[in-house]
Amino acid sequence: MADLMPVMDGMVQTLAGSDLWMALAIPALPILAALVTFFVGKRMWRGGAALPIAAIAGSLGLSLVFFLRMLNGGEPVGWSIAWFKVGDLTFTVGVLFDNLSVWLMTLVSLLSLLIVVFSTAYLADETDEHLRRYYAVKALFVAGMLGSVVMDNYLLMFIFWEIMGLCSYLLIGYWYTKASAATAAKKAFLTTRLGDIFLFLGIILLFTTFKTLSYRELFHHPDLAAHKDILFWAGLCIFGGAVGKSAQFPLDLWLPDAMEGPTTVSALIHAATMVKAGVYLVARTFPLYVALGLGIGDSVFLLIGLVGGFTALYTATMALVALDIKRVLAYSTLSQLGYMFLALGAGGYLFLHTGSGAGFTAAMLHLMNHAFFKALLFLGSASVILGMHHHQDLREMGGLRSKMKVTYLTMLIGSLSIAGIIPLSGFWSKDEVLSTAFHAGSLNGVFFVLWGMGLLTAAMTAFYMFRMMFLAFHGKPRTESAENAHESPATMTVPLALLAVAAAVSGLWLVFGPGFSGIIHYPYSADLGEAEFEASGHLLMEILTAPLTYLSLAVALGGILVARSKYKAGLPASEAEVPTRGVRGLLYNRYYVTQAVYEPLGNVVAMGVAKVANWFDRKGIDGAVNGVANVADRAGARTRRWQDGKLTTYMASVAVGVAVALFLLHEVVLRFRW
Amino acid sequence: MIPIAWTLTLSSTLLAVGIFGLLAQRSALRILVSVELVLNAANINFVAFANIRGQSQGLVFTLFVIALAAAEAAVGLAILLHAYRHVRSVDVNKMTLLRW
Amino acid sequence: MLDILSEGLIPLTILATLVGTLATYASSNRTSRLVALVASLPALAATTYMLWKVGFGGATYEFHASWEWIAAIGARLEFGVDGLSASLAWLTAVLTPLVILYSWHENTKPRLFFALILLMDATVLGVFTSLDLFLFYIFWEFVLVPMYFLIAVWGGPNRKYASTKFFVYTGSASLVMLLGFMALYFGAGVGSFSIPVLTAIGHTLGYAKEFAMLAFAALAIGFLVKMPSVPFHTWLPDAHVQAPTAGSVLLAGVLLKMGSYGLMRIAIPILGDAFTAHHAVALGPIAFWWSYQWAFYVLGTVSVLYGAFLCLAQDDLKSLIAYSSVSHMGMVTLALATVTPLGFAGAAYMNVAHGIIAAGMFMAAGSLQHSTGTRLLSRLGGIAPRVPRLTGLTATLFLASLGLPGLMGFIAEFTIFAGTWQAFGWLILIPIWSILITAGYYLWALQRGFYGPEVRHPDVDWEHMHDVPTTERWSMVALIVLALVFGVLPGLLMGSYNAWTLQVLALLGGA
Known part of the structure; x- marks a missing residue:
């Protein structure tokens, strides 16, 4: 029953x-x-x-x-x-x-x-x-x-985490006959595997020390305080796994290349869900970081915030010159994920010192909002790509506004949301993230710097998103595909519309009704301690009266206006070619990090070691084995010349043998008198 | 009496010549003859010592050896005949199949 | 009378398989494969039954049979299985019918071919189930014979070199191992070769310290060469590359396990003190200590990393898989060095996991050769649309081997590395990078050979390229299913290992 x-x-x-x-x-x-x-x-x-x-x-x-x-x-x-x-x-x-x-x-x-x-x-x-x-x-x-x-428990989470990595590999390489797709898939898998090694190690550390991996048992384990050193390293390793999965610096290189897969794959895996798993992991592990206490816990949260803040700015700069519509969105995903980690880091720091869970809530809210508007933007770009007959280059678009109205409107909502314009969702969460960083800045100056980076990123985000919007939808069509573009069928526009609604209103959950922080707060389960969150109406007043709010709004509007002035008329001549030199070349090539660090590591160092090892194995170790066999062979060759088949030689051997035997016998008999 | 030393010298000489012939000849016939020489050297030894000691065992041995030498020469020549049919020569250097 | 279902089961199984060998050879060329397949089934049934029985049993030997044989030296016909050997015997019995199925269309001397496969089945079963050192040695040496002929007659262009190298290399190592056996026998002084008896003696009275050290070295050399561990591994790539697929599968699937089994059954339990004893060494001003346990860590780590790097440089797919075997068996060596429950259970689990997965990978390499005419990855490229099923199977097997969770390999790797952390702490940071390198070489091999745009090389037959045929496909599918089942339900095997693990550790930790 x-x-x-x-x-x-x-x-x-x-x-x-x-x-x-x-x-x-x-x-x-x-x-x-x-x-x-x-x-x-x-x-x-x-x-x-x-x-x-x-x-x-x-x-x-x-x-x-x-x-x-x-x-x-x-x-x-x-x-x-x-x-x-x-x-x-x-x-x-x-x-x-x-x-x-x-x-x-x-x-x-x-x-x-x-x-x-x-x-x-x-x-x-x-x-x-x-x-x-x-x-x-x-x-x-x-x-x-x-x-x-x-x-x-962590082990089962890891198992499903790896299954996601597998699916990401299979889907990025969906069109496996394309060399670039196969390479991108392999790169994604290997980079996340590097992060996964850290996560694997962290899980081993936790399991062998505390004999359990279940969240409830771990977070309430009586020996937590006694093993702070293990907990520190385990926590760092777990964060390492998150860095890989959520493509934060320095493991960010795989996400832009992952755009080789179909756009719907990019939407689901690389924008809305899988990359959030790293954020979820850190959020879930929050109690362990908190258990580290003031001092050690501070440094861990500082590190998390630092990685997040840096990635946010670093990747936003790359989006400024991107020419592929999907690449813009990929960089923007990396950047927004950086915000989430910044919020978690700053929020954790604040929690340790003041007991405020605002940062945690901000990160989760941004996770939800980002999921909606990024999925919207990616699906919108899919619609654009389909309408453009599978052309993705922004330079080839233009004037799509009149031909793809629903797509345009929904993407506009998405862009406004990500830029952080009130009252759309992105505004609420981005503002919360920045205010958390700012408040943490009063406790530790580094967070103040990170807040500044976050603010600069917000300006850049608004700029490049609207650069994308203007280049794609405004001006005149620049190629035939843009001329002949058409709107997408209902199966595509309906989800777009639904997502646009969500992207518009999801942020309002923070300040209306019971408030987002009433549901998602740290500590997040009733059994994990006292809940501490802010009442929603109170929160709305706070936000509307804080000068920071207007600062970030102004920055966002500023970014949009600059983009408008540069791109409303269409593609400027300076951006017609792929940039190779100067600052734009640097940004376009992602600061040459891949070429300078990863490719040498893989192609030169790893392959070099492999080739040397191969040579050593063949000539050295196997050479020794073959050498032994050779010695035996040559000794045999020398000795067998005795057997030359000549009757006279054999008789001579007999004679010599008899003489030697007689001599020995004589000597032996004489010596030992047998 | 003939001094034993001369007899021994004779048989040693014959032995040496015979062994030289065994080891250094190319022709199988000459090798067989050398074998006879060696056997005869041993025979001379037997006779000489039988003479000195005045016993008959040595002489019996001699008769045995003569008979055996004859039989062995017969067998050896038969083998040589068969071998000749294959190799078309009596040169032992041509019959070297029993090698490595 | 002989109780078939308990003590008589093992000898009868081996005997039945030997009779099957003769029957296969005596049948006609066409029916020999069917006879072989049928003859391999009794062993499968018996070992499954044994595994099931042992899975819930205690730490003692089940199906223990002991009869007097050569009273003058004290050698007995002693058989038995426990948690460790039941799964290995079962692995052997599972791989044999799959190998026969895979090679269904072998048309060069098929009677002899299938007879040799069955002979391998019987002799390897003998190795895994015998509990008397004399008997063990006989079976151990006998295993070399069918493998030698499989490589020498049905192998690749350089088969004479490879088969001779395999035979002489592992055979001479076995001689050193025999020295070790003699040492154990004479050192114990009770005139018995029986493993349980010697284990008890080794644990209670113990062998003299120096003597035990040398005996362990002798045993270890024999077993390490078989595993194979760097630096004794160079016979493996040649043997694998030149062997026919059936030979490679059995070589990787069961022969390599004999080495680690020997360590786990004989060397470590009987000479446990020698294994863990520390020895101080002073070289001038530098003073340090070493132990066999640490030596195993070094050997294991070197095998794991060195093998993995070598795979990156390989062009022949079979050679790549051979070096990956070196790497994975290095993990077993590493696991044995840890002397922890997690490590030992992981070693036993990795044995079976690698047996199943490497067997599958070699089958895939063989199918690749059949379909395209070559195994050289540099000549292939973009064949995935032509051979989709083969691509899927190969990719799945590669993913299983690199330790993807959900398949057996992950459980093995996780427990091994957990044990490594417990025993060696931060030294885990040296071998753990193999996880990344392994993923690297497998995915790169897939990309080079199967994905990407088409590469038309004259050596590759694009006209007649066909996807993997039914018999080959189902053999690989069966192995993937097994890897999946044991990956999702590890308790099926772990239950049998736990009792053995705790028993061995008690032997090592005690007096």
Whole structure:
């Protein structure tokens, strides 16, 4: 019989009965859909889209059930069983549905559903044979993201994390006959693997020291304070994993190249969901960083904020001269992710000193808003690319405003949102991020510098987003494809419209109703400590009366106006060619970091070592082996000349042998008198 | 009596000549003859010592050796005949199949 | 009378497989493959039953049979399995029918070919199940014979060199190992070759310290050459590249495991004190200490990294997979050096994981050769649209080998590295980079050979390029399914390892 009441179990209520089935179905449905689609998808509608859409819709529905419960004040629930034992250590499998995971899984399922529906039209001209691969891997990816978010221990999270990495590899290299796509996929996998080594090490450190990987048990472990040194290194390693997955400096090189995949893939994986997994990981690990206490914890949060702030500015500069519409969005994703880490870092620092969880909330709010407007922008660009008959270069566009009205309007909303114009969503979260950094700056001067970087980034963001908008949609069409552009079908425009609405209003959740910080705050589960958040109406007044708010608004408007003045008329002559020299060349080539650091490391150092090792193995080690055999061979060659087949030689041997034997016998007899 | 030393010298000389012939000849026939020489050298030794000691065992040995030498020469010549049919020569340097 | 379901099971299984060998050779060219396939099934059934029984059992030997054989020297016919050997015996019995299935269309001397495969099955089963050192040695040496012929008759252009090198190299190492066995026998002084007896003696009375050190060195050399561990590994690439696919699969799948099995069953339990004992050394002003445990860490780490770097420089796909075997077995050496439950369980798990996955990879390399006519990655490129199924299978197997979670390899790697951290602390930072390098060489191999635009080389037959045929495909699928099952449900095997792990560690940690 279905049991609808969760069973009490101390800290977190245990899922049971139909609730448990619903909870497990959320990551399980897409996996099943992926398997079935992979094997029989060819014969299904649009190469197999039906099952993944149904499965993701199912996951969304189930997530909404838990989401609504949470909004109505529901308690966190969880469940776990033993998976396998090694010696006397047990590994478990389980789920944890607290505020953070429920909210994120709902967000992920919603976005995934819209994007997969969108792709049925976007990829309409692919062959069914290949499309089943696309849909199956997409479904597996969604399962991976949902799994990462709902699992209750680090090991299982890592497993689904790697599955996401696999799907990213497969989808970036979807058009595997293109050399650039195959290279980009490999680069993505290897770079994230480097980050994953750190995460792997961090998990090992935690497991061997505390004998558990379950979030609840770890965060409440009695020995946490005694092992601060291990906790420090483990925390850093976990952050290393996040740096890889969320493409922060110095592991940012893979994300722009990942644009080789279909745009819907970029939208889902590289904008809305997978890259957020790193932010989620740091958010989830927050209690461990906090447990490090003042001093050590400060330095960790400072590092997180530093990496985030630096990446935000660094990647924003690259977007200033980008010529491919997807590249602009890729750089902007990196930059916004930087904001999230900045917020987490500054927020953690503030929490340690003042107990304010505002930074955590700001980061999560920005995560949600960014997911919406970035997915919107990417899908919009997909619409543009489709309308332009698969041309992506901004220099070839122009005047699309009149030909693709819905796309234009939705992308305009998205751009305004990312630039941070009131009352759209981006404004609220970006403002919160910057104000957190500013307040942390009063405690530690470095954060003040980071705030400045964040402000500069905001100006640049507004600038390059509207540069993109003006170059693509305003002015006159610069090529034939732009002339003949057409609007996209409803399957694409409807999701765009829905996302535009979300991108417009999602930020308002911060200040209306119970307030975002009433739901997503740190500590994020009731059992993890006292909740401390700010009432929403109060927050609205604070924001509207702070001078910082108007500063960031002014900066954003300034950026838009500069872009308008430069690009409203169309493409300036100076930007017609791909830049190779000077500052623009530097930015276009991403500061030559790849060429200067990664390529030598890979091609020269690694391959060099490999070739030397190969030579050493063949000539050195194997040479020694063959040498031994050679010595034996030559000794044999010398000795066997005795056997020359001549009768006389053999008789001579007999004679000599007899003489020697007689001599020895004589000597022996004489000596020992036998 | 003939001094034993001369007899021994004679048989040693014959032995040496015979062994030289065994080891240094190319013709198989000459090798067989050298074998006879060696055997006869041993025979002379046997007779000489039988004479000195006045016993008959040495003489019996001699008769044995003569008979054996005859048999062995016969067998050896038969083998040589077969070999000649294959190699068309009595040169032992041509019969070197039993090598490495 | 003989109880078939307990003590008689192992000898009967081996005997049945040997009879199968004869039957295969005696049948006709066409039916020999079917006879071989059928004859390989009793071993599969028996070992599955044994694995199931042992999975829930304790630390003692199950199916223990012990009969007097050569009373004059104390050699007995002693068989038995425990958690460690049951899975390895099962692995052997699983790979044999899959190899036969894969080579279904072998038409050069098929009777002899399939008979040799079955002979390998029987002798390797003998190695994994015998509990008497004399018997163990006989089976160990005998394994070399069918493999030698498989390489020498059905191998590639340089097969004479490769087969002779394989035979002489591993054979001479076995002689050193025999010295070790003799040392154990004479040192114990009870006139018994039985492994359980010697283990008990080694743990209680112990061998003399210097004597034990030398004996361990002798044993270790024999086993390390087989694994193979750097610097004794150079026979492997040649053997693999020249061997036919069936030979490579069995070589990588089971033969290499014999080396690590020997360490885990004989060297470490019996001479545990020698393994962990520290020795102080003073070279002039520099004083340090060493132990075999540390030597294993060094050997393991070097094998892992050196093997991985070598893979980057390989052009022949089979040679690449061969060096990756060196790298993965280096992880086993590293795991054994840790002397922790996680490490030892990881070593046992990696044995089976690598056995299954490397077997699959060699099958894929063989299929690549059949389909395109070459294995050289520099001559291939962009063949994925022509051979989609092969690409998918190869990619899956490569991902399994680089430790993608969800498949067996990850569980093995995780437990091994966790044990390495416990035993060696921050020294884990040296071997752990192999994770990245491994991913690098596999993905690069995929990119070079399968993805990207078409590369038309005269050596590659684009006209007749066909996708992987049914028998080859299903063999690989079966292995992938196994890797998946054990990746998702590691408890199936871990249960059998835990008892063994704790028992061995008790031997090492105690007196």
